Each structure stands twice: as structure tokens, then as C-alpha cells.
Amino acid sequence: MMISNNMKKTVLCSALLACLGGIAQAAPATAVPAFTQEAEELARLPGGGWLTLDKHGLHLFNAVGQEQDRIAVRAKQLDTRIDGGKVLAVFLEADTQRPLPVSVDAQAGKLVKLAPFPVPTFSVEASCLYRDAQQLDHLFLIGKDGQAEQWVMQGEQRSLVRKLALPPHAKHCRVDDGARRLLVSESNMGVWAYEADSEGMGKREVVALRKPYGQLDGGAGALAVLPGGVAVLDGKADKLHLYTHQGDTWTAQPAQAVALNVRKGDSQLALDKDALLLRGKNGWQARPLKWVVQAETSPAVAIIAPQAQTEPMARQGDAADDPAIWLSSNPADARILGTNKKQGLLVYDLQGKQTQLLEVGRLNNVDVRQNIPFNGSKVDLAVATQRDDNSMMLFTINANGELAEAGRFPTGLKSIYGMCLYQPASGGVEAFINDKDGTFQQYSIGLEGNKFSATLLRSFKVATQPEGCVADDANARLFLGEETRGIWTTSADAAKPDALAMVLPVGPHLTADVEGMAIYRKPGGAPDTGYLIVSSQGDSSYVVLDAQAPYKVRGRFKVGFNLPAGIDGTSETDGLDVTSANLGGAYAQGMLVIQDGYKRLPDGPQNFKYVSWGDVAKALKLD
Numbered sequence: 001m002m003i004s005n006n007m008k009k010t011v012l013c014s015a016l017l018a019c020l021g022g023i024a025q026a027a028p029a030t031a032v033p034a035f036t037q038e039a040e041e042l043a044r045l046p047g048g049g050w051l052t053l054d055k056h057g058l059h060l061f062n063a064v065g066q067e068q069d070r071i072a073v074r075a076k077q078l079d080t081r082i083d084g085g086k087v088l089a090v091f092l093e094a095d096t097q098r099p100l101p102v103s104v105d106a107q108a109g110k111l112v113k114l115a116p117f118p119v120p121t122f123s124v125e126a127s128c129l130y131r132d133a134q135q136l137d138h139l140f141l142i143g144k145d146g147q148a149e150q151w152v153m154q155g156e157q158r159s160l161v162r163k164l165a166l167p168p169h170a171k172h173c174r175v176d177d178g179a180r181r182l183l184v185s186e187s188n189m190g191v192w193a194y195e196a197d198s199e200g201m202g203k204r205e206v207v208a209l210r211k212p213y214g215q216l217d218g219g220a221g222a223l224a225v226l227p228g229g230v231a232v233l234d235g236k237a238d239k240l241h242l243y244t245h246q247g248d249t250w251t252a253q254p255a256q257a258v259a260l261n262v263r264k265g266d267s268q269l270a271l272d273k274d275a276l277l278l279r280g281k282n283g284w285q286a287r288p289l290k291w292v293v294q295a296e297t298s299p300a301v302a303i304i305a306p307q308a309q310t311e312p313m314a315r316q317g318d319a320a321d322d323p324a325i326w327l328s329s330n331p332a333d334a335r336i337l338g339t340n341k342k343q344g345l346l347v348y349d350l351q352g353k354q355t356q357l358l359e360v361g362r363l364n365n366v367d368v369r370q371n372i373p374f375n376g377s378k379v380d381l382a383v384a385t386q387r388d389d390n391s392m393m394l395f396t397i398n399a400n401g402e403l404a405e406a407g408r409f410p411t412g413l414k415s416i417y418g419m420c421l422y423q424p425a426s427g428g429v430e431a432f433i434n435d436k437d438g439t440f441q442q443y444s445i446g447l448e449g450n451k452f453s454a455t456l457l458r459s460f461k462v463a464t465q466p467e468g469c470v471a472d473d474a475n476a477r478l479f480l481g482e483e484t485r486g487i488w489t490t491s492a493d494a495a496k497p498d499a500l501a502m503v504l505p506v507g508p509h510l511t512a513d514v515e516g517m518a519i520y521r522k523p524g525g526a527p528d529t530g531y532l533i534v535s536s537q538g539d540s541s542y543v544v545l546d547a548q549a550p551y552k553v554r555g556r557f558k559v560g561f562n563l564p565a566g567i568d569g570t571s572e573t574d575g576l577d578v579t580s581a582n583l584g585g586a587y588a589q590g591m592l593v594i595q596d597g598y599k600r601l602p603d604g605p606q607n608f609k610y611v612s613w614g615d616v617a618k619a620l621k622l623d
Contacts, residue, residue, distance in 0.1 A: 032285060041279075174225045428444060576593060593610055
């Protein structure tokens with residue numbers, strides 16, 4: 001488990017935070033140390049030293065201009081990250097275009113080569129670093145034709161996270177770590193902003209465009225990240241443009257004339273304390289900067305690494321939806337059920353290996369109840385919603401965790417969607433089924449001989465589209481999610497209906513859509529002890545709150561990378577399930593299973609991630 005620390009800034013931002021402020025003002029060029037003038041790219045280091053890159057290699061200088069170390073190589077595309085006194089630099093070997101990371105020890109005056117990245121499979125025109133909320137370092141590589149890749153590094157490990165399609169003719173890129181924003185300069189068009197986080201579909205914003213669509217003359221050149229904005233040289237390198245970002249809007253500030261006299265595409269920008277550094281035909285010049293725009297950061301949230309993941313779906317696209325957990329008499333033989341909206345129902349073991357597939361059509365939500373008394377015997381049952389014929393499907397589960405179809409019941413609904421099971425204290429089992437129009441139906445499931453039946457007990461409706469729901473069997477309460485509004489509760493007892501009461505609205509803790517729900521019942525705990533876990537799909541986080549009034553929010557978390565195990569995080573989660581049963585090992589306090597909307601590390605079909613409840617409890621300080 002790791003906690004995000006978004007107050008750590010990149011080398012492009014850290015020196016400015018003491019003078020956070022508004023707009024760059026035109027000012028005479030000031031001197032840059034003479035020993036940097038041959039550099040094609042450079043970066044200021046803690047303690048006043050410099051890191052420079054030229055056609056002869058990477059050079060480390062101290063504050064008085066003495067060269068302390070060098071790496072002799074033809075190189076390009078330098079970017080750095082600073083964490084206290086630790087400096088990470090990455091550049092491309094010009095001949096092979098292989099990215100080479102370097103540890104910079106400015107105090108000792110040493111450059112130490114780290115394990116290189118693989119040689120790219122395309123010609124790289126731009127590269128840049130990104131340090132995420134988990135404090136992992138990523139590298140973006142962008143090709144001339146728009147091919148792009150995102151890699152992540154940890155220790156000696158270099159892993160492909162995902163492939164991207166970015167603008168062609170991109171010669172410059174930089175990442176605003178606090179805003180988690182990748183900025184790409186397309187030489188003939190302008191500057192674009194993308195989400196740097198790999199999880200999720202992502203989005204693109206226009207920052208600045210060439211004339212006549214915007215203010216840039218000849219397109220876009222070099223760029224540098226500013227707190228809450230960006231500095232851009234236009235394609236002709238004769239004007240410096242600054243843009244601030246607020247909400248979803250980029251706002252241009254007055255442009256400044258510059259005289260760099262460089263060929264189109266050869267411009268460079270860097271940041272040094274309270275000045276912008278610009279490279280022209282006669283070397284580097286510094287322009288004082290006054291900037292009072294606040295840096296963008298995201299609220300700190302616990303990040304938990306998953307322990308395992310299931311094998312990927314056999315269908316591409318939006319396929320995986322909802323999991324459910326079945327417990328065996330031998331904890332190690334527990335099974336995870338998962339729906340595939342394009343195929344049917346899948347079953348996995350605790351290592352994530354698929355053990356069974358039932359190709360029964362487009363299943364959406366699934367839930368499990370065990371040891372259900374029917375006519376003197378006990379049955380384990382899974383129920384799912386079937387979107388092809390708007391039916392409710394039943395499956396029996398034997399002692400080996402093998403499922404078999406046991407019944408299919410029409411509901412009369414037009415767009416069947418979510419469901420959850422309820423096991424009353426009086427016995428039997430009931431199912432809540434919902435429709436996209438807000439309708440809920442409650443059925444009692446019976447068994448006569450070998451034939452199951454379903455009897456409608458009641459119907460009610462919410463105003464807008466629901467999906468996720470979970471029943472608190474011990475307290476006869478139903479929790480349901482209205483996707484754009486929040487979490488509601490009502491009586492699960494059809495004979496004792498009550499009005500819907502809001503538990504947690506969409507707001508600071510919960511971002512629409514409200515999706516999967518599950519209840520963690522503390523082992524041996526009283527009926528009034530438990531936690532409700534909810535998928536906050538809009539920000540790919542998970543909210544944990546008390547499962548009883550006043551429904552106190554205990555915290556939020558996200559699921560990040562487990563790089564040693566080769567497992568990515570989760571995003572845009574639909575369904576989830578949890579158990580407090582001791583499943584051994586990392587799951588001694590229980591397991592949380594989460595649907596992942598986008599499989600990364602590398603790209604692939606959707607799957608489900610397994611998370612240790614002990615990690616959740618530790619991160620959120622749960623008792």
C-alpha cells in the first residue's frame with residue numbers, strides 16, 4: 001500500500017512554488033552561465049548545479065561550472081524529476097533511440113546509468129517523464145507518425161503500460177504531475193492535453209492552435225510546464241505564449257516577442273527558479289517570470305496494490321461487469337464468479353485461473369448465497385440478470401465450486417440491468433432485479449422437487465437509472481445505487497416497505513456513476529457492525545462507509561500497480577464483491593474483488609483484480 005503525495009513537484013515546477021503567481025511579463029534577456037551555452041537541453045539541479053545535454057553527451061556541472069561527470073553518447077530528449085536531493089534523468093541515445101535513465105548524485109558529482117529501456121519499435125520524436133500518485137516513474141515515447149507508448153519503471157524493471165495514438169509530427173512533450181496531464185506539441189497544429197494516468201479511456205483537450213484557429217504562428221514548438229499552466233514557443237520560435245488552466249478552460253495570456261533565430265522545430269524551453277530559459281542560435285537566454293497561478297493537485301487518496309488478477313475475458317471491449325464470491329469448506333478452493341456481457345458466466349480460482357465457462361448469453365450482474373434451506377436440504381445458488389431476454393437466471397453450485405444452469409425466469413422488464421440477493425432470517429432467498437428505467441422488482445425464489453420457481457413480491461421505482469445494489473441480510477436493509485444521484489436504502493422486507501432514504505449523495509466522496517456495492521461483515525461482529533464498499537466510477541475510486549446509520553464515511557482508496565506481479569490498477573469499475581472469510585495468505589482478513597474497466601501492463605481484454613481486505617483496513621485505519 002502506498003499513499004499518494006501530489007505535493008511533490010517535478011523539476012519544472014518545484015522551484016516556482018515559492019513565488020506562485022500569475023503571468024509572465026516581458027523583460028530583457030538575462031545571462032545564463034557560459035558553460036551551458038553549448039547545451040541543446042538543460043536542467044537546473046538542487047544546490048545550483050546543472051545537467052546539460054549536447055551532441056557529445058550528458059554533462060554534470062556544479063554551481064561554479066566545474067564539470068564533475070559525463071556520459072559520452074550522442075543523445076537527445078532530456079527530462080528530469082527531483083525528489084529532495086534525488087534526481088532522475090532520462091534521455092534517448094540518438095543512434096538507437098533507446099531511452100536511458102540515469103541517477104544523478106549532485107552532491108557526490110556522479111552520474112550512474114540505470115537499466116535501460118528496450119529499443120523502441122518505432123522512430124521516437126518526443127519523450128517525457130511522468131511521476132504518478134503512487135510515486136512510480138513513467139516514460140512517454142511518441143513517434144513521428146503518432147505511434148506512442150507509456151512505460152513504467154521500478155528498480156531494474158521496465159514495463160510497457162499501454163499503447164497510445166497521439167498527434168503526428170510531435171517533437172515536444174511534457175507532463176504536469178500534479179494535474180496528471182500529458183502535454184504534446186504538434187509542430188504543424190498546436191498543443192494538446194491528455195490524461196497521463198493510464199487507467200481509463202482518457203480525454204483530450206485543445207490548449208492552443210495555429211493561426212487562423214488560434215494564436216500560434218506556424219504551429220507549436222517547445223513547451224515547459226508551469227504551475228496551473230504551460231509556456232509554449234510558436235512554430236517560428238519568435239513568440240512566447242503562456243496559458244493558464246482552470247476547470248476545463250485554457251486561457252491565453254499576452255504573448256511576448258522573442259528572437260531565437262532557430263530553424264522550425266529546433267526551439268527549446270526549460271525552467272530555472274523564477275525564469276524561463278529559451279535556446280536560440282546564440283545559446284540560452286533567461287527571461288524573468290512572474291507567475292501567480294496555483295498549481296493543480298488532486299486530493300490525496302490511499303493507493304492499494306492488488307494481489308492477483310483473473311485471466312482476461314475472451315471478448316474485447318466492455319465485457320467484464322460484476323463478480324461474486326463463493327466460499328468452499330476448504331478456504332483455498334473458493335471461487336470467483338464473473339459476468340461477461342458478451343458471452344456468459346466465468347468461474348475463477350484464487351490465483352485468477354479460469355476454471356469454468358458457461359456460455360449462456362449476455363449476463364450483467366451476479367450474486368451468490370450459500371446454505372439456503374429448501375425442503376430440508378441446503379443449496380448454494382447464484383443468480384444473474386440476462387440481457388438477451390430480460391430474464392433472471394439461476395445456477396446451482398456444487399461442493400467443488402462447479403456451476404450448472406438451474407432455471408430462467410422472465411421478468412417483463414424492458415432493459416434488465418442490475419441485481420442482488422437477500423437471504424431473510426426466516427429462511428429462503430429473494431432477488432432484487434432492476435431495470436434501466438428505475439424499476440425494482442423483488443422475487444421470492446422457491447424449490448419444489450428439482451424445479452425452482454420465482455414469485456414477484458413487490459415493485460418500486462427510483463427516479464433515474466440504477467444498477468448496483470446489495471442486501472444487508474442481518475439487518476433486512478437494501479442499499480441501492482442511483483447512478484447519477486447517490487446511494488439509497490430501504491427495507492429489504494417486502495412485507496415491511498419503507499420510504500427510500502439517502503445514505504450518501506454524489507458529491508465530495510462519491511463521483512457518478514455510482515456502481516458496484518458490497519458489504520464487509522466483520523467476522524464474529526454484531527449485526528450493526530459492517531462496512532459498505534461502493535464503486536465511485538467517475539473517479540475510479542472506492543468509498544468505504546459504515547453499513548448502518550449514520551453511515552459515516554471511513555475513507556476512499558484507489559487500486560494501483562503491483563509491478564513485481566505484473567498487475568495494473570483498476571478504473572471505471574462496474575461491479576465488486578467482498579468477503580470477510582479467512583482465505584489464507586494475503587486474504588487472511590478477507591478479499592475484495594473488483595472489475596477493471598481498462599486492462600493495462602500491457603493492454604488487453606478486461607478482467608477482475610483481487611485485493612487484500614487487510615490492505616484496505618490498514619490504509620483507511622479501519623478497526
